Amino acid sequence: MTTFAPEATETAVETVPSFVEDAWWTPEDDVAAAGAEVRDASTGDLLAKVSTEGLDLAAAVHYGRTVGQTSLGELTFHQRALKLKELAKHLNDQRDYFYRLSAQTGATKVDSLVDIDGGIGVLFTFGSKGRRELPNSQVVIDGPAEQLSKDGSFFGEHIYTRIPGVAVQINAFNFPVWGMLEKLAPAFLAGVPTIVKPATPTGYLTAAVVKSIVESNILPAGSLQLISGSARTIIDHLDYRDMVSFTGSAGTANHLKSHDNVVFGGVRFTSETDSLNAAILGPDAVRGTPEFDAFIKSLVTEMTVKAGQKCTSIRRAIVPRSLMDDVVQATRERIEQRVILGDPRAEGVTMGALASLEQLAEVRKSVEMLVTAGGHIALGSMDEPQITNADGSVSVSREGAFFPPMLLTFDDAETPEVHNVEAFGPVSSVIGYDDVDEAIRLAAMGNGSLVATVATNDAETARKIVTGIAAHHGRVLVLNREDAKTSTGHGSPVPHLVHGGPGRAGGGEELGGIRSVYHHMQRTAIQGSPNMLTAVTQVWHQGADRNIGDHPFRKNLATLNLGDTVASELREVTLEDITAFANTTGDTFYAHTNEEAAAANPFFPGIVAHGYLLLSWAAGLFVEPAPGPVLANYGLENLRFITPLAAGDSFRVTLTAKQITPREDEEYGEVRWDAILHNQHDEIVATYDVLTLVEK
Ligand code: NAP
Numbered sequence: 001m002t003t004f005a006p007e008a009t010e011t012a013v014e015t016v017p018s019f020v021e022d023a024w025w026t027p028e029d030d031v032a033a034a035g036a037e038v039r040d041a042s043t044g045d046l047l048a049k050v051s052t053e054g055l056d057l058a059a060a061v062h063y064g065r066t067v068g069q070t071s072l073g074e075l076t077f078h079q080r081a082l083k084l085k086e087l088a089k090h091l092n093d094q095r096d097y098f099y100r101l102s103a104q105t106g107a108t109k110v111d112s113l114v115d116i117d118g119g120i121g122v123l124f125t126f127g128s129k130g131r132r133e134l135p136n137s138q139v140v141i142d143g144p145a146e147q148l149s150k151d152g153s154f155f156g157e158h159i160y161t162r163i164p165g166v167a168v169q170i171n172a173f174n175f176p177v178w179g180m181l182e183k184l185a186p187a188f189l190a191g192v193p194t195i196v197k198p199a200t201p202t203g204y205l206t207a208a209v210v211k212s213i214v215e216s217n218i219l220p221a222g223s224l225q226l227i228s229g230s231a232r233t234i235i236d237h238l239d240y241r242d243m244v245s246f247t248g249s250a251g252t253a254n255h256l257k258s259h260d261n262v263v264f265g266g267v268r269f270t271s272e273t274d275s276l277n278a279a280i281l282g283p284d285a286v287r288g289t290p291e292f293d294a295f296i297k298s299l300v301t302e303m304t305v306k307a308g309q310k311c312t313s314i315r316r317a318i319v320p321r322s323l324m325d326d327v328v329q330a331t332r333e334r335i336e337q338r339v340i341l342g343d344p345r346a347e348g349v350t351m352g353a354l355a356s357l358e359q360l361a362e363v364r365k366s367v368e369m370l371v372t373a374g375g376h377i378a379l380g381s382m383d384e385p386q387i388t389n390a391d392g393s394v395s396v397s398r399e400g401a402f403f404p405p406m407l408l409t410f411d412d413a414e415t416p417e418v419h420n421v422e423a424f425g426p427v428s429s430v431i432g433y434d435d436v437d438e439a440i441r442l443a444a445m446g447n448g449s450l451v452a453t454v455a456t457n458d459a460e461t462a463r464k465i466v467t468g469i470a471a472h473h474g475r476v477l478v479l480n481r482e483d484a485k486t487s488t489g490h491g492s493p494v495p496h497l498v499h500g501g502p503g504r505a506g507g508g509e510e511l512g513g514i515r516s517v518y519h520h521m522q523r524t525a526i527q528g529s530p531n532m533l534t535a536v537t538q539v540w541h542q543g544a545d546r547n548i549g550d551h552p553f554r555k556n557l558a559t560l561n562l563g564d565t566v567a568s569e570l571r572e573v574t575l576e577d578i579t580a581f582a583n584t585t586g587d588t589f590y591a592h593t594n595e596e597a598a599a600a601n602p603f604f605p606g607i608v609a610h611g612y613l614l615l616s617w618a619a620g621l622f623v624e625p626a627p628g629p630v631l632a633n634y635g636l637e638n639l640r641f642i643t644p645l646a647a648g649d650s651f652r653v654t655l656t657a658k659q660i661t662p663r664e665d666e667e668y669g670e671v672r673w674d675a676i677l678h679n680q681h682d683e684i685v686a687t688y689d690v691l692t693l694v695e696k
Contacts, residue, residue, distance in 0.1 A: 016050045016204045019214060019226040020060040022067070027051045036200050036229065041106030041353040042343040042390070044399030050200050052229035060195055060225050061237040064166035068193025068222030072162075075220070076137055078664050080189050081130025083218050088123035090216045091209065095120075098177065098209060105176065105202045106353035106401060108344040111306045114492070119181035119209075122511075125495040126185035133514045136661045136669075137538050138162075138191065142523055145533065145541060152543045153529050159537060160521040162191040163268070165241030167520060168234055170256075172248045173199035173355050174309040174424075176206045182495065182510060183245050188223060190520035192243075197227040197234065199248070201356045204228075235259045240266030243520065245510065247272045247311070253506055270508035270519065272500050274422045276446040277312055279490060280439050280465055281319040282456025287326045290481035295455040296330045298479065299428060302491045303405050304339055304351045308426035309359070312451050312491040315422060318413075318442050321432030328378045328407060328430060335379065335405050342388030343400070349388050354401040354425055363403050366423035370408055373417035375429060380406030403427075413438075419445040420504075436461060440468035448503015451475040453490045474501030474509070534562060540658040540674060552655075553624035556695045557662050557669050565656040568621035570680055573609045575647040581613045608644040614686060615639075618653040618677055629695040631668055636675075639688040643679060650680045658689065668695050 015032040017024045026032060035051030072080070091098075095116055102112040134140060142158040167187040171179035180196050187194045198206035210226045213219060227234070235244065238261055246253050246269070253271035256262070262269045279299060285291035295317075302314040319327050342349040354360050364382065371377065385404040387397040405426040410418050413431035419442075433439040443452055443465075452473050454465045457480040466476050475498060477490055493499035498512035509516065526536060530543035539562075546565040555564065582588045590597040591604050599606045615636075624630070645651055655673050662669035671694045677685040 014048050016048050016207050016228040018052065018055055018228045019207075019210055019224070020055065021063045021225070022221055025055060027053050027055070038201060038204060039356065040104045041355050042104075042345075042400040042402075044357070047104060048204050050203060050229040052227060052231060055227065055229075057227070057231060057234050058237045060227070061166055061168075061234075061242070063222055064193035064195055064225060065164070065241065066222070068166065068225075069164065069191075070222070071220035072188070072191040072193060072223050073138070075191070077134035077140075077189060078131050078136040078661075080191065081127050081134070082664050084123045084130065084185055084188060085127030087213060087216065087218045088120050088127060090218060091120050091123070091212060094212050098205065101205045101208050102177075103344045103352075105205060105355055106307060106344065108349060108352045110350070111344070111352060114305060115175050115177045118492070119175075119178035122178065122182045122185050122495045126189050126517075129496075129514055130189045130517070131664075134189070134517070135538070135659065136664070139537050140518070140521070141537050141539060148527065154527065155530060155533055155541065155543070156525055156527040157533065157537075158523050159526050160518055160523055162521050163241060163243060165192070165238070165243070167192045167194050168238065168242065168244045169194055169196045170231070170234075170244065170246045170248065171196065171198050171206075172311070173201045173359075174306055174311070176202040177209055179247060180206050180209065182493075182499075184224065185495070186511075186516040187520050188219070190517045192520045193223050193225070195225045195227060195234075197231045200229060201359070235261050235267060238265070238267045240268075243268035243270070245270050245272075245508070246506075247510070250274050250504055250506070270510075271506035272311065272450070272508050272510050273504065273506035274311060274424070275449040275451075275501055275505040276315045276419055276422055277449045277451050277490075278316045278318050278443040278446060278469075279314045279453040279455065280443060280469075281317070281323060281327065282454065282458055282461045282465070283320050283436065284458045284461060285455050286323060287330065289457065290484055291455045291457050291479065292323075292326075292330070294479050294481075294484035295453070296327070296334055297484075298453060298455075298490050299327075299331055300334045300338070300405075301489065303407075303426045303428050304335070305491065307352055307354050307403065308405075308428075309354060309424055310491050312493065314428055314453070314490060316418060316442070316446065317428055317430045318433055318439050319430060321434055324409060324430055324432045328409060331407055332379050339405055340388060341385055341402060341404055343390040345390040346388045346392055351405070351426065353397075354403055357401050359424065360401040360403055363423050363425035363427065366421050367406065367408075367427060369421050370417055370423065370427075370429065373421075374412060374415050375408035375410055375418065378407045378409045378430070380404045380426075413442055414445070420447070436464055437468075440465060443469045444472045446472065446504065448501055448505045448507070449473050450499070450501040450505045451477065451490060451493075453477045453479050455479040457481055472502065474498050474505060538562065538659070540656060542674070546654075546656055551624045552657055553630045554628050556629035557660060557671070558696065560657055560660060560671065560694070562657055562660065565654060566622050566624075567654045568618075568652045570650040570652045571617060571621060572650045573613070573617070573645055573647065575607060578607060578609050578613065578647055581610055585610075585612075587612075604644050605646045607647045609647070609649075611641045611686065614645060614651060614677060615688075618651075618675065621653045622655040622675075631693040631695060633690065633692050635691045637689045637691065639686070641686050643683045643685050645679060645685055651677050651685050653677050655690065662696055668693050670694075
């Protein structure tokens with residue numbers, strides 16, 4: 001049986017399958033019947049059963065470490081990146097189907113866009129970043145080489161290679177698609193096989209996406225496995241080769257990271273947990289300013305998107321004490337204007353149900369704790385809410401997991417509960433501050449958060465608050481009239497930037513561009529001679545052998561080798577040359593035109609050649625002018641002028657093939673050349689990398 005039919009009924013309950021060892025697996029029928037129930041969030045209808053009873057977790061881990069590692073190891077970073085892009089396109093075409101399943105989780109179309117399109121967007125981003133920011137190989141160099149012997153025969157540097165095990169990704173229920181794809185993308189790019197374990201209440205949507213991925217045949221064998229249902233013993237099977245990326249509650253994270261295999265066995269463990277995120281309204285952002293409006297808009301968005309079930313939602317609105325009433329009033333107005341609670345399949349509904357009745361009970365319990373601690377319910381109610389049903393009728397919700405948007409206020413801003421009880425639903429609290437220092441102190445009382453917003457148009461307020469709170473947060477959004485329309489928003493982690501946060505937020509980083517790929521790799525210090533470092537990294541190192549033969553610009557990527565070099569003769573630079581260059585370019589800076597002033601400068605012996613004159617002439621010295629495999633020069637990097645070249649001195653250039661990066665999907669690739677200029681005394685005048693495009 002498969003479990004991907006969105007309209008499964010009580011009489012045809014299916015079992016959400018796992019995908020292990022490249023095959024679909026479900027438990028025996030009688031075992032499955034006793035599995036956990038998964039229900040439609042709005043109607044309470046039984047959708048499926050979930051069970052891992054009898055699933056061989058050890059075999060899944062072994063399969064990832066062997067088959068998955070082998071198949072991913074056959075690909076370079078660029079080849080993996082292209083597969084992510086291909087996968088993103090494939091999933092894009094299936095979105096309507098995923099939206100239908102997503103609605104069963106209580107998600108509106110907007111919620112589904114965040115989860116499904118957001119997840120596919122992460123694949124696109126890593127598909128592109130992987131090719132732009134990583135080499136087309138399997139080793140990444142981290143930082144410059146350090147010379148460790150006087151004669152240049154011994155160097156050290158750091159490299160990243162993938163970890164040799166599996167990435168076990170345990171995810172929360174609120175983002176069944178994004179939660180999987182945001183972790184799969186960096187793990188896959190690094191070359192590490194994924195075992196994804198979604199949360200039980202919404203894991204059927206993850207399973208549907210995995211099914212589509214499997215059917216696409218894009219990913220190599222063993223690179224993705226899925227565990228549908230409980231995986232309480234998974235860490236028993238892991239060791240120092242493996243990593244666990246956990247997203248969920250702080251309580252579960254603390255339990256998992258105290259496992260012996262983490263504490264003593266060296267399993268890498270990173271967690272993204274819950275967090276009482278703050279939004280701070282600056283003292284300048286009074287009612288009527290664009291910043292006030294942007295703040296209210298953001299607060300309402302964060303309360304209502306995914307029915308507030310976002311780890312990044314604003315839980316604490318920290319506002320000037322004198323503006324508390326204005327904030328409550330404006331929030332109420334916006335919610336009354338815009339929020340229609342109901343079944344996401346009904347026309348016009350803008351906020352859906354919580355993911356499950358268990359979740360509803362959790363939220364109610366947390367709100368009761370907040371109220372007991374002194375919170376006043378300023379907006380919303382604990383009564384069963386009126387909702388719009390799928391057929392358009394309006395009734396009091398009885399079976400669904402509905403909870404209305406709720407705003408609490410606290411007289412005492414330091415009430416501990418407002419800073420540590422997370423009501424994981426459409427619930428926020430408003431607290432007041434008297435001065436900016438107090439606002440900073442209150443924000444820090446969250447004990448480490450994923451994200452904060454600072455809404456102000458005052459530069460000094462922004463500087464003071466951001467520098468005051470940054471170390472307590474993984475991300476800070478400064479919201480003002482200039483970015484209010486273009487901002488990606490408080491609650492949206494973007495794949496380019498870090499997603500995570502210190503302290504209570506878990507202390508991990510899920511995203512952060514290529515940084516998140518490195519989380520799946522081991523950094524190792526490598527020591528050796530330049531020739532050996534060149535062989536290991538496939539990047540030519542200063543001091544390694546150079547081959548001077550045919551001009552390297554006559555070679556295509558198939559015949560060019562690392563170390564292929566062109567070395568010029570010396571060329572003299574006269575005062576007339578320098579004067580002519582100054583006059584034609586207009587760069588008549590005194591160091592090139594005024595002998596007395598130049599000599600008075602602490603760095604120059606007298607008139608010196610322009611650095612750009614030397615670069616231009618160097619190109620003239622190394623170029624091979626006839627049409628050939630070199631297609632274009634697209635820039636230089638790491639340029640340093642080291643020894644000035646005085647009028648009458650000479651220089652020569654040596655150009656060496658340093659890195660060769662064929663493009664997977666083009667008939668050409670990049671070649672990086674090491675360029676070094678010496679004067680007639682063999683002193684280094686300048687160093688830089690020349691970047692060219694060369695035919696395959
Ligand atoms: P949860 O109860 O901690 O569960 C998270 C995941 O851990 C689920 O997949 C769950 O599986 C699994 N799990 C629980 N106990 C386990 C164990 N002993 N061994 C192995 N796996 C175990 O959290 P949730 O209720 O799903 O998610 C809500 C919480 O997540 C909120 O507090 C929210 O703030 C946080 N969250 C954080 C982020 C972030 O990026 N920081 C993102 C989203 C959500 P089962 O479902 O099968 O029990």
